[in-house]
Structures are given as structure tokens and as C-alpha cells.
Amino acid sequence: MMKGIVFTENGVEVSDELEVAAPGPKQVKVNVMAAGVCHSDVSVINGTIPWKPPAVLGHEGAGIVAEVGSEVTSVKPGDHVVIATLANCGVCRACSSGHPTWCMRSLGNVSQPFTYKGQPASNFAAVSVFVESTIISEIQAIKIPDDVPFASACLIGCGVLTGVGAVLNRAKVRPGETAAVFGVGGIGLNVIQGLDIAGATRIVGVDMLASKEGLAREFGATDFIDASKEDAVARIHELIPMNSESAAGALSPFGGVTYSFDCVGHAAVLRNALDVLDWGGTAVAIGIPPQGTEVGVDINALAYVDRTLMGCRYGSARPHQDVPLMVDLYRSGKLKLDELVTMKRPIDGFQEIIDAMHEGKVARGVLEIGAL
Numbered sequence: 001m002m003k004g005i006v007f008t009e010n011g012v013e014v015s016d017e018l019e020v021a022a023p024g025p026k027q028v029k030v031n032v033m034a035a036g037v038c039h040s041d042v043s044v045i046n047g048t049i050p051w052k053p054p055a056v057l058g059h060e061g062a063g064i065v066a067e068v069g070s071e072v073t074s075v076k077p078g079d080h081v082v083i084a085t086l087a088n089c090g091v092c093r094a095c096s097s098g099h100p101t102w103c104m105r106s107l108g109n110v111s112q113p114f115t116y117k118g119q120p121a122s123n124f125a126a127v128s129v130f131v132e133s134t135i136i137s138e139i140q141a142i143k144i145p146d147d148v149p150f151a152s153a154c155l156i157g158c159g160v161l162t163g164v165g166a167v168l169n170r171a172k173v174r175p176g177e178t179a180a181v182f183g184v185g186g187i188g189l190n191v192i193q194g195l196d197i198a199g200a201t202r203i204v205g206v207d208m209l210a211s212k213e214g215l216a217r218e219f220g221a222t223d224f225i226d227a228s229k230e231d232a233v234a235r236i237h238e239l240i241p242m243n244s245e246s247a248a249g250a251l252s253p254f255g256g257v258t259y260s261f262d263c264v265g266h267a268a269v270l271r272n273a274l275d276v277l278d279w280g281g282t283a284v285a286i287g288i289p290p291q292g293t294e295v296g297v298d299i300n301a302l303a304y305v306d307r308t309l310m311g312c313r314y315g316s317a318r319p320h321q322d323v324p325l326m327v328d329l330y331r332s333g334k335l336k337l338d339e340l341v342t343m344k345r346p347i348d349g350f351q352e353i354i355d356a357m358h359e360g361k362v363a364r365g366v367l368e369i370g371a372l
């Protein structure tokens with residue numbers, strides 16, 4: 001029997017009545033050492049992301065390979081790994097063209113490697129890392145050097161790939177661009193540091209909590225707006241002024257940022273992200289609202305001046321390229337990982353991390369699971 005966080009019909013519970021299967025031929029069993037709590041786990045618990053219980057939560061993890069299936073060649077027991085959430089097939093057209101997030105096998109790929117109180121229990125996001133041991137596909141195990149602390153490495157598994165990847169892989173931000181980042185949580189902070197790495201010269205962080213300003217600036221924001229006190233759209237247009245001289249100004253004013261990122265997952269926030277764009281600007285939807293949520297947009301504001309609305313899943317990551325890249329950026333001092341870990345708890349402290357997240361007290365909370 002082992003311990004983990006289970007999403008059940010009655011909510012969420014810390015259970016020590018879990019078991020995990022042995023790895024299949026192409027699978028890897030990982031002893032999870034550390035796991036970050038991403039809002040997507042919270043969204044399963046509160047119903048925003050529909051998921052069938054019972055399921056073991058957690059999808060941002062790192063650990064040590066415990067056992068490998070007979071056909072596994074790329075990792076061996078004892079290897080330190082970051083776990084990617086994409087159980088992509090590796091051979092389809094999407095995978096072959098460098099877009100594993102478009103692989104049909106990479107979404108809704110649910111299996112039941114666990115039992116909970118003797119009954120089959122599902123994984124979450126093809127991963128499940130709020131548990132002592134988990135089973136993943138070989139392609140999801142990405143070897144990292146032994147000297148990267150697990151509490152920092154685990155964050156690469158979702159928050160870092162998602163945030164930094166949205167900037168570098170999806171938006172492809174160039175030096176000198178300007179940006180607004182709505183939601184300064186685990187994802188937003190990584191978007192901010194991705195923008196800094198990309199050479200953006202103006203990075204405006206926006207949150208409903210004034211307490212997020214310090215973190216936003218530490219990660220590279222040049223400005224911060226407390227959207228609970230002021231109108232973020234008007235304020236951004238003051239910071240990066242509109243040019244009213246153009247005849248087209250009335251139709252579609254220019255000025256504002258060249259990129260904006262919704263790291264909240266709310267229709268009004270995404271609308272704000274569109275409304276702060278300069279001509280030619282691009283809004284990136286990262287946050288995940290309840291299914292069926294729609295946003296209204298003035299089509300002319302897009303069509304006349306080349307504005308773009310794009311979605312981005314998992315930072316459009318190619319995990320076997322991007323995880324080593326994040327490790328290199330971390331080791332060269334360009335990517336902050338240790339600073340993201342502002343709270344560590346054992347599995348039993350899960351609820352404390354959730355509460356701190358809601359109070360805006362953490363950059364990322366990490367569960368320390370295994371011991372070396």
C-alpha cells in the first residue's frame with residue numbers, strides 16, 4: 001500500500017490505500033520525489049476540468065526511475081527524471097513534425113494503473129504524481145542531471161514548460177516586444193520569465209492580488225497592475241500609450257502591447273487580453289475555464305489590423321527538447337526554478353498548499369514525496 005492524493009466522488013482525500021501496477025513492456029515506474037501543485041489539479045477538484053473519480057491527482061513531477069518494462073531503452077533504474085504529461089505516440093504526423101501537443105494520443109489518454117481501496121483508479125493527465133510511485137510511458141520520462149534538486153526540477157513538468165514554452169515556442173516573442181501577463185501564479189510567473197529570456201522590454205504583470213507584485217517584479221515584470229483596484233486595460237494603454245493621430249484610431253486604436261497572455265482562464269480576462277493589443281498584436285489563451293466558456297470579440301478589431309487570438313497547450317512543448325533546455329537555462333542562471341518553490345509540504349500538507357494558493361501566498365507549492 002502507498003500514499004497519495006485521490007479525487008473521489010466526495011471530494012479529495014489523502015489516502016494510504018493505493019496500489020500501482022507493474023510497468024508494461026513500454027512503461028516506466030517512477031518513485032515520485034517532488035510534485036508541484038498546478039491550478040489544473042485544483043480545477044479537477046472544483047469541477048472546472050471534468051474528470052472521472054476515483055483518480056490520483058498531480059501532473060507536475062520529478063522522481064527516480066524504479067523499474068522499466070522489457071522494451072524500454074532510454075532510461076534505467078536510478079535515473080533522475082522529469083515527467084512530461086504528454087503520452088504522445090511518437091510516430092504520427094504531429095509527433096514527427098515537432099508538435100507532440102497536437103498528437104491525438106496526447107489528450108484524454110486515461111488509464112487505470114492504480115487501485116484505490118482495491119478498486120481500479122485512473123491517472124490524471126497521463127501522469128499522476130501526488131503519489132509515492134506512478135506508471136508512465138517511456139516517452140514521458142526525461143532524464144535530467146542528478147544535481148538538479150527534485151523540488152525545483154518537478155516544476156518543469158508543467159508550469160515551466162507551459163509558461164516559458166508559450167512565449168518561446170508558441171508566441172515566438174522577439175527582443176524588444178512588449179507584453180501583458182494576466183494572472184501572476186505559477187504559469188504567469190513562467191510567462192514573465194520567458195518574456196525576460198526572450199528579450200521583451202516591457203512586461204506588465206496583472207493580478208487581482210496586490211501581494212503578487214513582488215514576485216512579478218522578481219521574475220522580470222517591469223510594471224504591475226492590481227486589477228482589483230484599477231482598470232487594467234485603461235492602465236496598460238496609459239503605460240504604453242495609444243496613438244490618437246491616426247484616422248483609423250477611432251475604429252481600432254493602436255498602441256498597447258504586442259503580446260498578451262491569459263494565465264487565469266476567464267472570459268473577461270481573455271477579453272481584456274485582446275483589448276490591450278496593439279495593431280498586429282497577439283493574445284495567447286493559456287488558462288482553462290469551464291468547458292463551453294466563450295469570449296466576445298469585435299471581429300473588425302482583429303481583421304483590420306492583423307490581431308491574433310491563439311491558444312496554447314503545455315507551452316507547445318517538445319519535452320525531449322524543452323526539458324533539457326530548461327535545465328540548461330536553470331544551470332546557467334537564466335531560469336529561476338528554486339525561487340518558484342515558496343512552500344514545501346509532505347503529502348499530508350496538500351490542503352495547506354491549496355489554501356495558500358487561494359490566498360495568493362505562493363509562487364508554487366511543492367509536495368515532497370519520496371526521500372533520498
Ligand SMILES: NC(=O)c1ccc[n+]([C@@H]2O[C@H](COP(=O)([O-])OP(=O)(O)OC[C@H]3O[C@@H](n4cnc5c(N)ncnc54)[C@H](O)[C@@H]3O)[C@@H](O)[C@H]2O)c1
Nearest residue numbers: 038039040183184185186187207208265286287288313314
Ligand atoms: N494551457 C495549458 O496547457 C495549461 C497548463 C497549466 C495550467 N493551465 C491553466 O492556467 C491557469 C493558471 O494556472 P496557475 O497554476 O498559474 O494558477 P495559480 O492559482 O497559481 O495562479 C492564478 C493567478 O491568477 C490570479 N487571478 C485570478 N483571477 C484573476 C483576474 N480576474 N485577473 C487577474 N488575475 C487573476 C490569481 O490571483 C493567481 O495569482 C489555470 O486555468 C490552469 O488550469 C493551463
Ligand SMILES: [Zn+2]
Nearest residue numbers: 038040158159
Ligand atoms: Zn499544470
Ligand SMILES: [Zn+2]
Nearest residue numbers: 089092095103
Ligand atoms: Zn503522435
